[in-house]
Amino acid sequence: MKITIDGNEIEANFGETILDAANRSGLEIPTLCYSEAFGGQGVCRMCMVEVKEGDRKRLVASCTYPITSEIEVQTSTPELLEIRSNIITLLYRRAPNSDYMKKLHQEYECTGVEPVDPEEKCIMCRLCIKACEKVGAYAISTIMRGTEKRVATPFDEESPVCIGCNACADICPTGAISVKKEGGRQKIWHKSFEMFRCEVCGDYFSTLPVKEHVKEQLELTVSGDNLCPNCRRNKLARDVANVSK
Amino acid sequence: MAVNSQQPDDRHAIEKIVSSYPPEQRFTLAIMQDLQKQINYLPKESLQMTAQHVNAPVSVIFSMATFYKAFSLVPKGRVILKACDGTACHIKGSNVIIDEIYKALGIKPGGTTPDGQFSLETVNCLGACALAPVLVANDQIYPKVTPALLRDIIKEYRGQSDESDGSES
Numbered sequence: 001m002k003i004t005i006d007g008n009e010i011e012a013n014f015g016e017t018i019l020d021a022a023n024r025s026g027l028e029i030p031t032l033c034y035s036e037a038f039g040g041q042g043v044c045r046m047c048m049v050e051v052k053e054g055d056r057k058r059l060v061a062s063c064t065y066p067i068t069s070e071i072e073v074q075t076s077t078p079e080l081l082e083i084r085s086n087i088i089t090l091l092y093r094r095a096p097n098s099d100y101m102k103k104l105h106q107e108y109e110c111t112g113v114e115p116v117d118p119e120e121k122c123i124m125c126r127l128c129i130k131a132c133e134k135v136g137a138y139a140i141s142t143i144m145r146g147t148e149k150r151v152a153t154p155f156d157e158e159s160p161v162c163i164g165c166n167a168c169a170d171i172c173p174t175g176a177i178s179v180k181k182e183g184g185r186q187k188i189w190h191k192s193f194e195m196f197r198c199e200v201c202g203d204y205f206s207t208l209p210v211k212e213h214v215k216e217q218l219e220l221t222v223s224g225d226n227l228c229p230n231c232r233r234n235k236l237a238r239d240v241a242n243v244s245k
Numbered sequence: 246m247a248v249n250s251q252q253p254d255d256r257h258a259i260e261k262i263v264s265s266y267p268p269e270q271r272f273t274l275a276i277m278q279d280l281q282k283q284i285n286y287l288p289k290e291s292l293q294m295t296a297q298h299v300n301a302p303v304s305v306i307f308s309m310a311t312f313y314k315a316f317s318l319v320p321k322g323r324v325i326l327k328a329c330d331g332t333a334c335h336i337k338g339s340n341v342i343i344d345e346i347y348k349a350l351g352i353k354p355g356g357t358t359p360d361g362q363f364s365l366e367t368v369n370c371l372g373a374c375a376l377a378p379v380l381v382a383n384d385q386i387y388p389k390v391t392p393a394l395l396r397d398i399i400k401e402y403r404g405q406s407d408e409s410d411g412s413e414s
């Protein structure tokens with residue numbers, strides 16, 4: 001079905017989100033809580049767009065709004081720009097301590113605000129929680145409510161189900177999750193893990209529970225258990241080269 | 246009053262409450278409300294047991310337990326004072342009552358006295374606006390509370406605890 005985004009005609013699939021359709025056509029809509037891997041969460045509202053259907057106009061979150069009819073979409077009306085700038089202002093007030101937010105704060109020419117906690121980094125996008133869910137660990141969640149809301153493990157203690165995969169820290173756009181690697185150990189979310197080395201280059205690259213988890217999940221015996229992603233790629237490339245010889 | 250979940254008896258009591266509900270996630274809130282009502286707070290182990298019972302991650306249960314004001318993760322006082330801070334009570338000076346409670350007991354909304362006797366909560370309208378400002382102590386409703394009246398109420402409940410100290414555990 002045909003839709004238009006900022007006047008560009010686009011062929012969209014029934015049920016796909018406006019954001020996906022836009023991305024596929026190379027049109028950019030700003031997002032904060034969206035990841036290609038998880039789809040839209042509808043948390044940050046940064047991706048708001050204006051949808052016109054017949055003569056009804058309304059604002060929707062493009063990352064969760066499914067296309068079911070031939071709509072006209074506007075992505076940057078003055079109203080939308082103001083909404084985005086407000087979102088950034090408020091988030092910056094909550095969590096100013098990351099390059100990511102500092103940059104956005106400048107880009108959107110936000111008004112000056114007094115940060116609540118100058119050290120805070122987390123913008124509550126929930127990507128870390130989503131990542132942890134996808135890994136299947138469910139070690140972290142948001143706790144408390146309102147202004148006290150934050151991401152944590154239950155009771156702020158080390159979680160028996162955390163495997164130290166760092167998926168949360170890797171996906172975090174603001175670097176809010178601290179990971180300390182030292183002497184073959186890694187500490188994350190109050191928990192310390194023993195790491196293991198890549199068989200080829202000898203670099204520490206992941207934790208023991210992750211190794212077990214991966215084995216369990218995929219029975220991954222292909223092309224080497226204990227290789228870091230780099231060396232695994234190299235080995236795979238060699239194997240493929242050998243096969244095609 | 247505080248439950249010690251290391252004690253087999255208390256553990257058993259928690260287990261009994263939790264397992265009286267069907268093992269489905271939609272009963273999580275009901276279980277926690279029941280625990281809060283009967284034990285006066287949600288001990289750590291009770292959340293772990295609930296998670297196990299309804300087959301949900303502890304992180305999800307903990308998230309819910311900390312989200313709702315009705316739940317407390319630390320033991321609540323023997324007497325729970327609920328000061329209404331709805332619009333009518335607010336205008337009629339509920340903040341004076343709340344201040345007065347702070348003067349008398351040293352606790353703010355959400356707090357519990359160190360001796361475990363009193364907890365203070367605020368509620369957003371009890372639906373008894375004609376009686377503003379309203380205070381509820383356990384299930385007893387006190388209308389048109391004044392600072393003087395408040396001191397009497399606190400005295401009354403303090404007295405109770407001395408009399409019943411032996412019988413209550």
Ligand code: SF4
Nearest residue numbers: 122123125126128172
């Ligand atoms: S810790 Fe990072 S990924 Fe998690 S909610 Fe905060 S900003 Fe988002």
Ligand code: FES
Nearest residue numbers: 042043044045063
């Ligand atoms: S990207 Fe759509 S709400 Fe966050």
